[in-house]
Amino acid sequence: MTAIFISHSSADNAAAEMKAWLEAQGHTSLFLDFDPEAGIKGGSGWEQTLYQQLRQCQAVIALLTPSWLASKWCWVRLF
Numbered sequence: 765m766t767a768i769f770i771s772h773s774s775a776d777n778a779a780a781e782m783k784a785w786l787e788a789q790g791h792t793s794l795f796l797d798f799d800p801e802a803g804i805k806g807g808s809g810w811e812q813t814l815y816q817q818l819r820q821c822q823a824v825i826a827l828l829t830p831s832w833l834a835s836k837w838c839w840v841r842l843f
Contacts, residue, residue: 766793766794766795766817766820766821766822767791767793767794767821767822767823768786768791768793768794768795768821768822768823768824768825769794769795769817769818769821769823769824769825770782770783770786770794770795770796770824770825770827771824771825771826771827771832771838772796772826772827772829772832772838773827773829773831773832773834773835773838774798775829775831776827776829776831776832777798778827778829779796779798779827780796780798780799782825782827783796783799786825795817795821797810797813797814826838
């Protein structure tokens with residue numbers, strides 16, 4: 765089970781910095797969609813994977829940037 769889901773706009777790759785910071789704080793169960801090890805694998809059902817990870821997580825961190833606010837996919841993940 766993923767403990768923390770990091771919601772971000774693909775235009776904001778600062779999400780990788782957030783993941784690294786959370787890991788440095790001792791959090792090990794994180795989901796970041798473009799993470800090469802634990803993220804969405806190429807050719808997989810990305811939308812289904814996102815919803816599955818959201819259902820299983822214990823917390824969502826939304827990186828609220830202008831790009832996040834402008835993205836319909838980010839808003840969908842919020843609700």
